[in-house]
Amino acid sequence: MSVRAVTVEGKKALYQGDVLVADHPSGFTVEDVTVGRYAHGFGVTADGRSFAFRTNRATLTVEIYRRDLDAAVPAPEDVEAVALAPVTDIDLDDERSVVALVRDLIPQASPVPAAQPRETTTVRALLGRLSTVIDGR
Numbered sequence: 001m002s003v004r005a006v007t008v009e010g011k012k013a014l015y016q017g018d019v020l021v022a023d024h025p026s027g028f029t030v031e032d033v034t035v036g037r038y039a040h041g042f043g044v045t046a047d048g049r050s051f052a053f054r055t056n057r058a059t060l061t062v063e064i065y066r067r068d069l070d071a072a073v074p075a076p077e078d079v080e081a082v083a084l085a086p087v088t089d090i091d092l093d094d095e096r097s098v099v100a101l102v103r104d105l106i107p108q109a110s111p112v113p114a115a116q117p118r119e120t121t122t123v124r125a126l127l128g129r130l131s132t133v134i135d136g137r
Contacts, residue, residue, distance in 0.1 A: 028106060030099050039092045045106055049080070053102050060087050060098075062105045081109035 027046030034040050040054040050069060053062045064081040065074045083105040090097040 028103060030102065033095055033098060035093050035095050035098055037092060039087075039098045041098075041102075043102075050074070051102075051106065053105075055087055055092065058086055058088055060085050060101055060105070062102055062109060064106065064109050079112050081111050083109040 028043060028051075030041055030043040032041045032043070038055055039060070040052070042050065042052040044050055045064060047067075049064050049067050051062055051064045052074070053060060055061075062083045063074075063079045064083075065078045066080050069078055071078070085101060085105055087101070090101055092098060
């Protein structure tokens with residue numbers, strides 16, 4: 001599909017088919033979006049970090065990942081910031097509404113504290129010792 005530039009009310013945007021690819025004023029790119037009750041997708045922020053969003057119940061969650069991400073599928077420890085918003089006031093079947101909400105949430109994302117190492121529980125220690133015996137170490 002070809003990419004076309006569209007100007008609406010003085011704002012430029014790039015579309016690939018009917019899909020919004022880039023919104024120049026905000027500088028972020030939505031690479032994939034699925035609309036509907038379980039709307040989700042992913043893209044890249046204006047500063048080059050990748051992000052993903054998903055709808056769970058009546059809340060849209062945007063997760064922004066660290067800049068030096070090498071993995072194709074980010075792990076929970078790769079999340080740098082998170083933003084949440086209710087979706088009760090938007091049309092989840094309208095791609096433009098979903099993309100606009102994501103665009104508005106990206107600057108509002110709150111940093112996530114670094115993941116703390118897990119405490120070793122008695123059960124985990126026992127299972128670790130059993131696996132050592134089974135593996136013959």
